Amino acid sequence: MADILEIQGISKRYGAVQALDQVSLNVPQGSIYGLLGPNGSGKTTTLGIVLDVINASAGTFRWFGQPLSKSTKRRIGALLETPNFYPYLTGEENLRLTAEVKGVAPARVGEALQTVGLGNRRGDKFKGYSLGMKQRLAIGAALLGDPEVLVLDEPTNGLDPEGIAEVRRLILHIASQGKTIVLASHLLDEVEKVCTHMAVLRNGKLKAQGPVSSILATNDLVFLNGGAPLETLLQTALALPFVAEARLTDQQIQVTLQNGVDSSELNRAFFAQGIALGQLVVRKKSLESQFLEIIKADHA
Known part of the structure; x- marks a missing residue:
């Protein structure tokens, strides 16, 4: 199985703080890859670097076997922070605006809404959505360009149990369509239930990586x-x-x-x-x- 993302020796320092220290990992194509670690372990910094939002102090990374470029960025959908949707617009209207900003065909909006399970709530105003629905709409926005890879930072953070279950089902559904998913989480239960592969970070250092079944053995x-x-x-x-x-x-x-x-x-x-x-x-x-x-x- 080919690797969608290859990270080699990435480090990041903020003054006296070493946020990442020589992290190397590979994300296989078609996997649901979890970056697991306590808050402050370097998960979001890692995602920020590979999405070209943060500059690394050292190290390299490659998407689809090549450096990140404008063309490869189109193959990646990302949700690092919840988008600022307009509360008095409907879910569909918000996605149409997002599609226009991204230069995506309007026809993708309906498909994205169906994928995230909001097709029957497309006409409801965003302010009336539950937190889980708002998060699913945000994932729908990341899916507008029909990316091959979806990158999610703490996708269930702040959700109630029902919202967490909805997002977990959505992640598994998206993965079943052949997409690769990279997600960061501090919740062991989330990674164990959803991910096929994982990397464990602590204090900016890689502690373990590989298939979830081999790292979290059930002995x-x-x-x-x-x-x-x-x-x-x-x-x-x-x-x-x-x-x-x-x-x-x-x-x-x-x-x-x-x-x-x-x-x-x-x-x-x-x-x-x-x-x-x-x-x-x-x-x-x-x-x-x-x-x-x-x-x-x-x-x-």
């Missing part, structure tokens, strides 16, 4: 105790080929198994070593705990 945690001294349990666990990680924590051994391995296999392996475990407790590893592990880990 269970197994806690062991009894049957032998803790150090013996730890060394036995570390020697097993299907153990991904083992460590001492809170006077017990915490074991992460490789994908597809059941905890009963772990119990049998210890018994084969002459150790009858006094305790074996399985807990689902939460996405939050995995995310915290990623952003706290050192990244070379």
Whole structure:
């Protein structure tokens, strides 16, 4: 699969603040790529640089295998800030004005409204829209030029649960049409439910990137105790080929198994070593705990 966006060693400094530090990542064509990180991690700065709104201090980026140009910009739709729509105009009238400014054919307005689920509310004034509808209209404005890529900065920020669900469904619908989507979010749940690929940023540094399924693994945690001294349990666990990680924590051994391995296999392996475990407790590893592990880990 070709890469739509390639970022190589991008850095950005604002005086004494290092907003981005040597960030490199690749966005595959057809993916929903999430930039995940706490507020201030560099997500919006990254999007601003690749959209030519902010100048990088160092590094390069390429869209569709080439530097950003007027022609490649036409292939990208972006929503970095909510557009200033006129409250006393209808949704359709607002999009018609936006289309005129962008030099887009008026026929695209109806199609964009249908795509974002506002076709039956096209004649309603913008001031009467819910926050979720306003955000969907903003996404419709970004879609007017029928871009190949849609870039969204915190698309569900400030929305209620219903509005969040609406925008999530819309993102998945747009992606199903073959478009690539790049979105920034500080919400782990949003990235896990919507994105196919992700990059984790913290303090301007890239902590991890790749398919969501590989970064946010669903391995269970197994806690062991009894049957032998803790150090013996730890060394036995570390020697097993299907153990991904083992460590001492809170006077017990915490074991992460490789994908597809059941905890009963772990119990049998210890018994084969002459150790009858006094305790074996399985807990689902939460996405939050995995995310915290990623952003706290050192990244070379």
